[in-house]
Amino acid sequence: MLLSRVTMKQHSKQQKNLEGYVGFANLPNQVYRKSVKRGFEFTLMVVGESGLGKSTLINSLFLTDLYSPEYPGPSHRIKKTVQVEQSKVLVKEGGVQLLLTIVDTPGFGDAVDNSNCWQPVIDHIDSKFEDYLNAESRVNRRLMPDSRVQCCLYFIAPSGHGLKPLDIEFMKRLHEKVNIIPLIAKADTMTPEECQQFKKQIMKEIQEHKIKIYEFPETDDEEEMKMVRKIKDRLPLAVVGSNTIIEVNGKRVRGRQYPWGVAEVENGEHCDFTILRNMLIRTHMQDLKDVTNNVHYENYRSRKLAAVTYNGVDNNKTKGQLTKSPLAQMEEERREHVSKMKKMEQEMEQVFEMKVKEKLQKLRDSEAELQRRHEQMKKNLEAQHKELEEKRRQHEEEKSNWEAQQRILEQQKLDASRTLEKNKKKKIF
């Protein structure tokens, strides 16, 4: 989820009314003073095919020979591959120092095969972000030079028809990394009506492709809003640049001399140059820096740090957790891990306990079973024993009975034989 433009107003609701002058209304002056002492920096990137008048426009914007025969513009420095080169100039005006860095891209869009010609540009912007991020994250921080690209002027060839595929591709890839201000170059090749048409077509295509060009901030000030709306209606700005000064009606102006007249650079009816200059330099330079710092850079940073933090961690969990620093994130992960381990430990304990109980129960059961069987067998044995005893007893009883009988029989026999003998003896007589 990327940051979008946020209004940076801080109005508080409860107010205390001061009786008498305290003096902190002087704070803005203090800020003014310090900022002048510090000086200002601005990094501007110009991108477009060669011959579109980029160098001329820069020279016209800053009213100085930034590009000159000794320091030629990008169209004169084309090499085999697209380069990204920067040059720094120091300019002073009204006590205010400005360190201006112009980044240009010789070779952009000039080859036969222009695939990926935007890559060096992306790489350059990212590397500046990276430098800033590293400088910001050092333990020992010193005053950081800010070389992040704060504005990109993209030059559109005045075909009169629409955007080229290269234009669309470039803007789509860079609109979330840098403030893009699209310009129609060499606007003096179109009539006002053609220009209107062209602008409409371009804006339509920009909206279709959901390209986010630099947006002017809303203000409360009615005056300012009027001006902003005026600018918005004229987007993209159609510009003309010139290095030569021509006399027109007694005035010396920058312009391009044609047989049929002079196209004046600073004439609002001829082109939108003045609007561009006012917007870029006189009113919105600070805002361009702020948006770069608060939106584009922060997006880069959070993406970079999220990649570092969540390296190897399931990405589904991490959406919406980006409000922590990587260290805090690690702390939280550590806590999560500890609680996970505790749970795991508990579970394993439980399983372990259960298994032990089971086993013990089994042991007890088998012990009981064995005991039971043993008892059973013992009972059996005892029963047999008893039975045997009973048998013996019976046998003994029978035996003694029989023996008693025998003895009686014997006795009877004896008596009988004695009686017989007696009888025999009697008969003989």
Next chain:
Amino acid sequence: MQCERRNGTQPALTYVETVDTVDTAWERVKNEEKRNLSLGGHVGFDSLPDQLVSKSVTQGFCFNILCVGETGIGKSTLMNTLFNTMFENEEASHYQNGVYLRPRTYDLQESNVHLKLTIVDTVGFGDQINKEDSYKPIVDYIDTQFENYLQEELKIKRSLFNYHDTRIHICLYFIAPTGHSLKSLDLVTMKKLDSKVNIIPIIAKADTISKSELHKFKIKIMSELVSNGVQIYQFPTDDEAVSEINASMNAHLPFAVVGSVEEVKVGNKTVRARQYPWGVVQVENESHCDFVKLREMLIRVNMEDLREQTHARHYELYRRCKLEEMGFKDTDPDSQPFSLQETYEAKRKEFLGDLQRNEEEMRQMFVNKVKETEAELKEKERELHDKFEQLKRMHQEEKRKVEEKRKDLDEEMNAFNRKKVAAETLSLSQPLKKDKDKKKIFKEEPMSSLAMAIEGSAYK
């Protein structure tokens, strides 16, 4: 590409040569040489400071003051006087157990400037019998505000431009107007605070000291501060616009102030003052006290510098110490600079390694436990088995005995039966009478089934 030089003259710049010299010039420029260029007209970037100012004004400012001083020394009154407004304040009692800090935030506005002012009061300072730890809550509070800012700065998704900055920009240290020297509590506290916050020492209730005493007092205080190495805030003298006034004010430190919100009529004006029987001490009269100087320095001239110093010096020091504590370094052992990514990745690897190790340990412990218990249970099983083997053997023994007995009995019974049979066969060959008797006997004698069975078997 070759560049042909004509003898004795500079070569005319052809396209080829242009490219050559261009290359070298460009090389030079690429190495970050800054060219100074003059402008051919009014470009308009001299409005940059105004753009910056207008943005700051829209955003609003915030300022945080910490007042350190004994109870009743006049901290709240001075704040009311400085900001020309009655901030709500209950009087503090002298019987606090310890020192605690009471921050309160107010939204003030003057012309188009919005100021979010936070005043932090130290309640109970100097009231305890043992004041050894009095400075600790103060240091902790200051550190906490730094910590909060640092945490915000380190977040992945952060919004610093929206952040309500609560870091203390200035500490007003109230010195009791004894007229002699600093108290040891003052020295100890200021020494602990001087590396964390901008300190401006002020002599409170200065209307109790005469001018000459005051002069001596100020010198004594400053010399004590210097000899104890206490770093107080110096008004900056590097900006020509304010260097003169700042330098002269530096010489008047510490400021002797009087605070009052009561208004007294002096002449035909109504001023803020304290009315005594012997006269009226006017707060805004520079010959009576240094209140105006304090207001000038603190609010009208150096407020922004105080904020800057807090951020660029005190906060950076805190941040550096904290990061070093956490193990961050700027260069690795080979003196190669670390990129942020490398640092975080290293930390992360370490962290994951720790977690991994913990898990391993726990698993290992469990494995061991399981092994132990298994061994125990097996032992129990074996014992049980043995016991029952023994019982089985005993049982077998018993069984055998019974079997033997049975055999014996059977033999006996067999012998007896044979005897019986023999006797019967004998009696069969006896005379009839005896047969009858025998029959009788046979009839009379109940036959046990066993005997019948045996007979049966004997006849077989």
